[in-house]
Amino acid sequence: MPDSGYPWPIETTRLDNGLRVVVSEDRTAPAVAVNLWYDVGSRHEPQGQTGFAHLFEHLMFEGSVNVAKTEHMKLIQGSGGSLNATTNPDRTNYFETVPAEHLELAFWLEADRMGGLVPALTQETLDNQRDVVKNERRQRYENVPYGDAWLRLLPLLYPPGHPYHHATIGSMADLNAADLATFQAFHRTYYAPNNAVLTVVGDASAAEVFALADKYFGGIPARADIPPAPDGRTVPATGRPAVETVTAEVPAPRVYVAHRTHPFGSAGYDVVTVLAAVLGSGRGSRLYQRLADGERIAQPDLVGAYGVDLAHAPAPLIATATARPGVGAERLAAGLHAVVDELATVPVTAAELDRAKALLSTAWWRQMSTVDGRADTLGRYATQFGDPAKAAERLPAWLAVTAEQIAEAAAEVLAADDRVTLTYLAEEKP
Amino acid sequence: MTLITARPGPGAARPYRFPPVVRRTVAGGRVVAAHLPGQNLAVALLLLDAGAEREPVGKEGLGGVLAKALEEGTAQRDAAAYALAVEGLGTELVAGLDWDSFQVSVQVPVDRLNAAVELLAEAVRTPRLDPADVARVRDDEATALRMDWANPGPRADAALRADLFGAENRWGRPMYGDPDSVAGLDVEDVRVFHSEWFIRPGTLIVAGDLDRVDLDALAAAAFAGTGGGPVERGGPIQTPPRAERRIILVDRPGSVQSTLRLGHPSPHRAHPDHVPMTLAGTVLGGAFTSRLNHLIREVRGYTYGIRGDFASSRRFGRFAVSSGVQTAVTAPALVESVGEIARTQSGGVTEEELAVARSWRAGQLSVELQTPRAIASALTTLVVHDLPDDYHARLREALLAADVEQVSAAAAAHLHADSLTLVVEGDAAVIRDELAASGLGDIVDVAPGSRR
Numbered sequence: 001m002p003d004s005g006y007p008w009p010i011e012t013t014r015l016d017n018g019l020r021v022v023v024s025e026d027r028t029a030p031a032v033a034v035n036l037w038y039d040v041g042s043r044h045e046p047q048g049q050t051g052f053a054h055l056f057e058h059l060m061f062e063g064s065v066n067v068a069k070t071e072h073m074k075l076i077q078g079s080g081g082s083l084n085a086t087t088n089p090d091r092t093n094y095f096e097t098v099p100a101e102h103l104e105l106a107f108w109l110e111a112d113r114m115g116g117l118v119p120a121l122t123q124e125t126l127d128n129q130r131d132v133v134k135n136e137r138r139q140r141y142e143n144v145p146y147g148d149a150w151l152r153l154l155p156l157l158y159p160p161g162h163p164y165h166h167a168t169i170g171s172m173a174d175l176n177a178a179d180l181a182t183f184q185a186f187h188r189t190y191y192a193p194n195n196a197v198l199t200v201v202g203d204a205s206a207a208e209v210f211a212l213a214d215k216y217f218g219g220i221p222a223r224a225d226i227p228p229a230p231d232g233r234t235v236p237a238t239g240r241p242a243v244e245t246v247t248a249e250v251p252a253p254r255v256y257v258a259h260r261t262h263p264f265g266s267a268g269y270d271v272v273t274v275l276a277a278v279l280g281s282g283r284g285s286r287l288y289q290r291l292a293d294g295e296r297i298a299q300p301d302l303v304g305a306y307g308v309d310l311a312h313a314p315a316p317l318i319a320t321a322t323a324r325p326g327v328g329a330e331r332l333a334a335g336l337h338a339v340v341d342e343l344a345t346v347p348v349t350a351a352e353l354d355r356a357k358a359l360l361s362t363a364w365w366r367q368m369s370t371v372d373g374r375a376d377t378l379g380r381y382a383t384q385f386g387d388p389a390k391a392a393e394r395l396p397a398w399l400a401v402t403a404e405q406i407a408e409a410a411a412e413v414l415a416a417d418d419r420v421t422l423t424y425l426a427e428e429k430p
Numbered sequence: 431m432t433l434i435t436a437r438p439g440p441g442a443a444r445p446y447r448f449p450p451v452v453r454r455t456v457a458g459g460r461v462v463a464a465h466l467p468g469q470n471l472a473v474a475l476l477l478l479d480a481g482a483e484r485e486p487v488g489k490e491g492l493g494g495v496l497a498k499a500l501e502e503g504t505a506q507r508d509a510a511a512y513a514l515a516v517e518g519l520g521t522e523l524v525a526g527l528d529w530d531s532f533q534v535s536v537q538v539p540v541d542r543l544n545a546a547v548e549l550l551a552e553a554v555r556t557p558r559l560d561p562a563d564v565a566r567v568r569d570d571e572a573t574a575l576r577m578d579w580a581n582p583g584p585r586a587d588a589a590l591r592a593d594l595f596g597a598e599n600r601w602g603r604p605m606y607g608d609p610d611s612v613a614g615l616d617v618e619d620v621r622v623f624h625s626e627w628f629i630r631p632g633t634l635i636v637a638g639d640l641d642r643v644d645l646d647a648l649a650a651a652a653f654a655g656t657g658g659g660p661v662e663r664g665g666p667i668q669t670p671p672r673a674e675r676r677i678i679l680v681d682r683p684g685s686v687q688s689t690l691r692l693g694h695p696s697p698h699r700a701h702p703d704h705v706p707m708t709l710a711g712t713v714l715g716g717a718f719t720s721r722l723n724h725l726i727r728e729v730r731g732y733t734y735g736i737r738g739d740f741a742s743s744r745r746f747g748r749f750a751v752s753s754g755v756q757t758a759v760t761a762p763a764l765v766e767s768v769g770e771i772a773r774t775q776s777g778g779v780t781e782e783e784l785a786v787a788r789s790w791r792a793g794q795l796s797v798e799l800q801t802p803r804a805i806a807s808a809l810t811t812l813v814v815h816d817l818p819d820d821y822h823a824r825l826r827e828a829l830l831a832a833d834v835e836q837v838s839a840a841a842a843a844h845l846h847a848d849s850l851t852l853v854v855e856g857d858a859a860v861i862r863d864e865l866a867a868s869g870l871g872d873i874v875d876v877a878p879g880s881r882r
Contacts, residue, residue, distance in 0.1 A: 028468065030444030031797050066435050070728060073718040078786035079440070080793010097797045101441040108438050115433050131731030135687075139734045139754045143687045145580050203444065219432025249684070251580035252573070282522055283501065283513035293509065296566075300498075301574050325573060351514060358520030362538060365471050369801045 005364055005395030010378065010388050011206035013213075017222040018194025021213045022378050022388045023206040026371065032202035034106040035095040035375035036114075037383040040190035042170070043089045043163030043229040043312060051133065051170015052178060054087040056186055058129040060094065061085070065116035069125065072109055079105055082372075089164050090311055091383060097372045100203035107216040110198070114191055115220035118184050126180055137169050145250040146424055153258050156242045156420040157316055163232040164313055192223035199379040199388070202371040232313035235260055242420045245329075250424045252299070253329035254322040255336050258420040260314035261307065261413045265385055267397070271409040272307050272317055274401040277356035278348055279340070280305025280319055284355050287319065290339050297327045297335055311384045317414070329423050337421075343410035348403040357399050364395045446796055446826055449805060451812070451819040452640065456649035458656060459631030462813055464805045465640040472540040472638025473802040474547045476554060476652055477813055479661060480532035480627035482605045483745065487598070488614075491571065491607025492623045493532055495615060497525035499567045500534070503558040512553065519546050523553060529605060529743040530814050532627070535635075537803060540642045547634075548651045554628055555655055564617045572613035579609055582682060582689040582754065586855035589678050589876050590691040593851045594748055595669060601746055631656040633813050637805040667746045669695035671849035675768075675871035679862065680855040688760040688856030692738075692767060693750035694846050699742040699815055705828045706840035711740040712787040713779045713837070714770065714845075715751055719786060721770045722751065732756060732763045738771075740844065744815065749845065757857055761864040764852055768870060772847035778838025787837075792829040795822055 011023045042053045063069035076083045081098035096106050141147045151167045158164040198217065200209045262268030280287045280303070287305060291298035298321040305319035319340055323332045367373040378388040449464040466472075485492045501523055503509045516523055521538040534554055536546040578584055588604045595602035603611070634652045636645060671694050682689075697703065715722045715738020726736045736753035751771070755763040779787075798804055799822070812821055852870060854861065866873055 029796060029800050030446065031800070066433060066437070070719060070724065074786055075437070077717045077719060077790040080789050080791075080797060082794070082797055099444065099793050099796050101443050104438040104441065108434060112433055128728065128731045132727055132734060135732070135754070135756060136734040138686045138756065143582055143685060143754065145577075216434055249580075251577050282517045284510070284517040288513075289510060299573055299577070300570050302577065322577070324570075351518070355514060355517045358518055359522075360520075362471070362520035365539065366537070366801075369469070369471055371800065 003396060004392040006368070006389070006392035008374070012382070012388060013210050015193065015214055015218055017218065017220055019213065019217050020197045020382055021210060022197060022199040022382050023204070023209045024201040024374060024378060025205055026201060027203050029371070030100050030203050031097055031371060032100045032103050032200055032204050033095065033097045033371040033375035034103070034110065035093060035199045035372070035379045036110055037197045037199070037379040038092045038191060039195050039383055040092055041088055041090045042166065042168040043232065044190070045166070048174060048177070049182065050166045050174045051168070052174070052182065052186060053092055054168050054170065055129060055133050055175065055178060056183060057085045057087045057092050058133060059121060059125060059183060060113050060117065062125045062129065063120045064113040065119050067109060067112050072113070075105060075109065081106070087168055088310070089168055093376065093379065095372060095376065103200070103204055104212055107212050111216040111220065114193065114196065114217065117187050117191065121180065121184060123180050126178065126183060130175055130178060134172060134175060137172065141169060145248070146254055149256055149422060152244060152246070152422055153256060153316070153318070153420060156244060156422065157258055157260055158232070158235060158313070161230065162235065162313065163229050164310065189223070190226065192226060193217055193220050194222040195226050197379050197382040199375045199382070201375040201378065229312065233263070235314055237418045239417055241417060245423045245425060247425045247427055250426050252323050252325070253327070253332060253426060254320065254424045255329060255333045256422040257319045257336050257340055258422070259317050259414050259418070261317050262314055264309040264311040264315050268409065269307065269315060270394070270397045271401050271405045272413070274353070274356050274360065274398055275343060275406045275409055276305045276307045276317055277359055278352050278406065279343060281356065281359050286339050286342070287321065291321050291335050295335060297324055297332055298322060299324055329425055333421060333423060337416065340414055341416060343414060344407055348406050353403055360398050361395065446823060448799070448808070448820070448822040451809070452645070454645070456646055457653040459649060459653035460633040461636065461645055461649045462633060462809050463636035463640060463645055464809055466637060466802060466805065467639055467641065469639050469802060470539055471537055471802050472543045472636070472643060473535055473537045473806040474543055474550065474648060475533055475535035475635040475806045475810065476550060476632055477635055477810055478532040478627060478632040479630065480623070481527050481530045483529050483600060484627060485600060485623070487600050487603070488611070489619055490600070490603050491575070491612035492615060492619055493527040494606045495564070495568050495571050495612060496620050496624055497527065498571060499559060499564050499620060500525055500553040500557045502563040502567060503560065504552045505556040505558065506552060512549070516546070516549050519549070521546050523550060529601065531810070533810065535806065540638050543638065543643055544647055544651070547648045551652050551654065557624065559621050559624060561617045564620050568612060568615050568617070568620070572609050575606065575609040575612055582685065582687065582855055585680050585876070586689050586691045586853045589680055590693050590750065590851055590853045593678060593853070594693060594695050595746065601667065629656055630658040630660070635806050635809045635813070637802040637809065664745060666698040666700070669746065671695065671846040672851065673849070675848055675850050675852065677865055677871050677873045678851060678853045678876060679858050679865065679873050680853060680876045681858040682855050683857055683859065685855070685857045686757060687754040688757055688854050688861060690753045690755060690764065690767070691750060691853040692771070692850050693748050694849050694851065696740050696747040696749045696844050697742065698745055698747050700744070701742070703840045703844065704742070705825070706832050706836045707740050707844050709784065709787045709791065709829065709832050709837045710774065710779060710841035710845070711738060711749065712791060713783045714738050714774045714841070717786060717790055721774065722767060725766055725770060726753065726755070726763055730763070730766070732759045736767070757860055760854060760856060760861045761868045764854070764870060765868055768847055768850060768852070771845055771850065774841050775845035775847050776842070778841055779834060781834050784832070784834055784837055788829050788832055792826045795826050
């Protein structure tokens with residue numbers, strides 16, 4: 001068993017304005033990954049402003065005081081780099097991987113949009129990116145079969161007012177109502193150096209990175225009173241199952257079973273992570289063996305289970321299966337429920353446990369095999385747990401999970417009377 | 431507030447290196463490996479000459495069914511025991527194909543590579559292929575394709591391919607087949623395809639820390655029991671561009687977006703214009719800052735994204751643009767996309783655009799070629815296209831040396847705006863009149879579910 005999941009050096013500092021800087025030097029390839037985690041996500045959005053954190057992410061690519069509109073992309077790609085950004089309920093992150101000689105360019109661009117976005121933000125840019133985001137919503141959620149499953153699961157899992165109740169993409173109505181002043185205020189409120197972690201992994205030394213961070217980010221003032229998101233740590237059990245059935249233009253019945261578990265990063269969630277792999281990763285998993293192979297009621301490529309790694313409230317565990325031709329939704333749901341229920345009653349064998357841990361180990365090292373994967377991981381642990389070095393603890397924690405702990409966790413968080421079941425039925429053809 | 435106003439220049443460029451390549455012949459098969467010192471993960475990939483092009487016309491999807499059937503038990507153990515053995519090593523068998531090759535691979539911590547390759551070879555060389563299992567896998571694959579074809583995209587892709595290359599040719603039909611072609615396969619077809627193509631040794635690709643790998647042992651496992659030599663492959667296929675532009679309308683009633691696929695045939699992979707053509711495609715539709723993405727997404731807000739590129743295999747190639755746009759702006763999005771293609775064809779590229787494209791493509795070689803999987807894929811390119819060990823270093827030089835004249839000439843020679851096939855998958859009742867009025871070309875209809 002490895003005693004560390006992160007066998008590379010980690011050095012950290014904090015600038016006077018509160019920006020935390022994390023560096024992990026690795027000279028293997030002539031590239032550096034730069035990653036900024038801002039501690040703001042859709043969980044911070046008040047009612048009527050859903051989708052704003054994500055729309056804001058788009059605006060961050062549209063120019064700032066010293067960077068012209070679209071120049072950000074052009075300069076990074078023109079240096080040979082890759083870049084993107086993502087928003088989820090917990091946080092927003094921005095990242096680029098560039099040939100090492102362009103590290104300073106990446107810092108200049110990131111600092112300029114951290115400290116100088118608001119003066120460059122125009123109504124025209126907002127209107128254009130609002131259209132782009134509405135197209136993203138159509139493309140990813142509305143125009144594909146089952147595309148809205150996540151949008152439907154969240155309100156079933158989390159009550160109104162909970163920070164995870166609404167989806168990050170937001171509603172069309174809220175996006176339409178978004179005004180410029182709200183976005184200017186959004187940036188002033190959350191895009192402060194003391195609300196961010198800057199991580200650099202790859203072909204650069206800590207001393208060099210710290211000096212450049214101070215040069216480019218050091219002049220951006222801290223913000224004293226960043227409002228926290230609503231507290232969602234406690235979600236009372238409802239004591240009754242939540243059931244939703246959707247009839248839609250889908251090619252086959254599909255069932256999702258979801259439970260609230262523990263926050264990502266907790267010991268309880270480590271158990272859930274291994275449990276999810278036993279339940280739904282790969283052809284040796286219980287769901288595959290029982291539903292795809294054994295009873296043959298589920299399509300083999302579309303059966304699985306996974307945890308959604310959210311850290312600020314009990315995170316969801318989702319299991320799903322799609323019916324083989326001729327199999328009804330009720331039979332499929334019964335099969336799925338039975339396999340989930342059995343996690344509490346049929347002990348996980350040593351072979352099942354070893355298989356799950358071996359798959360998780362490979363998945364971990366795959367994430368660690370790139371500088372960008374490592375940078376994102378360190379940024380996460382610094383942001384969510386206050387210390388990037390805690391990343392090293394995750395893999396050993398998974399490997400220490402026992403069969404007894406899985407059975408206990410299943411009894412505790414997978415109870416049938418606190419379960420969400422979402423079923424898609426195929427529309428009758430006229 | 432103090433922000434640095436001046437954009438910094440680059441630091442000293444680091445030298446580019448592709449990992450050292452080792453080639454040897456062992457036990458009748460070829461081994462091509464790259465040394466990645468200190469890397470914990472390793473990848474082994476068995477490359478077989480059994481790409482989609484080897485499938486007979488009318489039997490599209492054979493390779494895909496066989497890929498799944500390999501895991502339904504071997505001469506030594508049943509499917510459940512096989513899954514447990516493979517996943518107990520922390521890996522999975524990844525099997526797939528493209529036009530030129532069939533690939534089966536494993537990715538594991540390096541100390542388990544030998545055991546993983548033994549299991550890989552067991553499935554590839556001695557699968558059980560029990561008729562009942564093969565029939566079930568075939569039916570599951572047909573169902574999986576039906577699921578996939580319920581999404582926007584696959585029907586449009588198929589319509590474009592058929593129009594470009596002719597549905598009478600294997601390369602005019604979808605690479606993975608369609609739901610009907612797969613449903614119509616016989617069990618015996620699958621067994622024959624295996625005996626014809628999966629017993630030949632092929633090439634074993636390895637990417638990992640070679641100090642901790644015994645290549646000869648891996649090769650012995652991979653090539654045990656194999657026989658038969660290489661089989662002749664056909665030469666490049668020349669497909670002339672169409673005389674006129676046309677619109678193919680694939681009906682998707684109620685769709686909130688129109689899925690666009692625009693394209694025409696282009697040269698095969700070994701064509702001498704490969705590098706300038708790639709760069710012309712990058713300026714037009716490759717990078718985020720491409721002409722198409724800038725106009726259609728950033729200026730007009732019609733789409734979440736639009737991409738265009740030249741893609742090629744050993745025998746043929748195509749230029750294609752793909753996007754999804756709001757239904758209401760289908761016609762203007764098409765008109766403006768065709769306009770950008772025509773402008774690039776007639777006017778070429780600018781030095782400013784090309785500077786971004788060439789350094790992006792060149793820089794991507796250092797940024798993207800980090801993982802054992804990425805390196806294994808790069809080695810696969812060397813083998814499939816008969817390229818030398820220093821190919822990637824030379825490619826980098828060629829990309830950086832390409833000038834405006836060469837790239838503009840490639841755009842003029844290989845873009846054909848007046849010959850484009852414009853496939854639109856969307857709500858025909860809503861968009862038909864507008865498309866007809868656009869003047870882009872005649873409309874051809876494709877009925878739902880029909881095979882062209």
